[in-house]
Amino acid sequence: MLQYRIQPVTPYQQNCSVIWCDQTGSAAVIDPGGDIASITGLLDRLDIHVEKIILTHGHLDHVGGTAELKAALEVPVIGPHQGDGFWLSALADQARMMNFAPVPPFNPDRWLNDGDQIALGKLTLEVLHCPGHTPGHVVLFEKHSKMAFVGDVLFAGSIGRTDFPRGDHASLIASIREKLFPLGDDITFVPGHGPTSTFGEERRTNPFVSDSRFG
Numbered sequence: 001m002l003q004y005r006i007q008p009v010t011p012y013q014q015n016c017s018v019i020w021c022d023q024t025g026s027a028a029v030i031d032p033g034g035d036i037a038s039i040t041g042l043l044d045r046l047d048i049h050v051e052k053i054i055l056t057h058g059h060l061d062h063v064g065g066t067a068e069l070k071a072a073l074e075v076p077v078i079g080p081h082q083g084d085g086f087w088l089s090a091l092a093d094q095a096r097m098m099n100f101a102p103v104p105p106f107n108p109d110r111w112l113n114d115g116d117q118i119a120l121g122k123l124t125l126e127v128l129h130c131p132g133h134t135p136g137h138v139v140l141f142e143k144h145s146k147m148a149f150v151g152d153v154l155f156a157g158s159i160g161r162t163d164f165p166r167g168d169h170a171s172l173i174a175s176i177r178e179k180l181f182p183l184g185d186d187i188t189f190v191p192g193h194g195p196t197s198t199f200g201e202e203r204r205t206n207p208f209v210s211d212s213r214f215g
Contacts, residue, residue, distance in 0.1 A: 002123055002145035006190060007042050009035035010100075012061040017149055017190055020048040021121025028052045028120055030140065030149050031062040031192065032069045034100070039065065040072060054118065054125075055079040055108065056151030057137040058087025059164075060094035062192060067104035076109035078118060081129050084136030085111075086166070112138050128179050132172020133160030139175075141183060148189040148199075154180060156197035159208045176202075176209045 004019045010033045018039070020027035027048040032039055043050060050073050055063050057080045070077055087094070088107070095102050112118075114129035118140070128139040133152045137160075140149040152160040154176050162169040180189075185200025203211050 002142045002147055004147070004190065005042060005046070007035075007039055009033045009038060010061050010064065012098075013193060014061045015190060015192055015194075016065075018042060018046065018048075018050075019120070019149070020046070021123045024121030025049050026051050026121030026123075028054050028118075029069065029073075030054045031056055031151065032065040033061045034064040034103075036065045036068045036072065039069065050075055051120065052118075053077045054140065056139065056149065056192070057134045058084035059134065059152070060091060060098055060100055060103070062151065063088065063091070064095070064100060064103045067106040070106065077106060078110045079108060079112040079127075080134075080138050081113060081131075081136035082111040083129075083131065083166075084134050087134060087136075114138075128175075130172075130175035130179055132162055132168050132170075132175050134164065135166045135168075137175075139180065141187075143183075146184070146187050148180065148183065148187050150180065150189045150191055152192040154189065154202060154206075154209070155191045155193065156195050156202070157206055159206070160192075173209060177214065181209075 007016045014033040017030040025048045027050045116127040118125040126141045130139045187199045
């Protein structure tokens with residue numbers, strides 16, 4: 001089964017997730033936005049072997065520590081979808097805009113597409129391309145553990161912003177209601193910020209995407 005720990009990083013308190021297969025110890029780090037010492041400290045406390053870094057989208061608070069962590073762990077970077085390539089190429093501009101220290105540029109070793117699968121020990125992460133917050137945003141879903149890592153697509157009681165360049169509100173709503181909610185009400189998701197929730201809870205109560213709003 002999939003196990004995970006959440007390590008909030010950066011002044012934006014972005015949820016960096018460490019996930020692993022409890023049968024093999026094979027692990028991945030999702031969205032290392034910064035504060036790499038806190039991430040590596042968590043890794044040191046866990047008896048796991050990190051094989052890859054996975055990115056849900058290209059915003060700095062989710063990818064700012066990627067180059068540093070890649071160098072420290074000597075592992076490949078996977079994702080996001082190539083639609084976010086323009087965000088990754090603008091890391092220096094993002095750092096200035098968000099008042100972050102400059103971060104090293106990088107290129108993913110592999111872009112992700114809708115329907116791709118990522119092996120992690122005996123786990124299989126399914127990739128869903130969920131544009132809206134950014135055009136290349138992806139969500140990672142592990143069906144046997146009923147877990148999803150959704151980045152900034154969906155939050156407990158809210159949804160991702162779409163006022164950034166190439167954001168699209170209609171696409172975001174479609175991603176949530178047509179791709180995420182059909183996975184099942186009992187799916188627990190880890191958002192990019194804030195507490196976990198379930199798709200069922202958001203279908204019932206989230207004022208932006210609830211069934212009552214769209215029924």
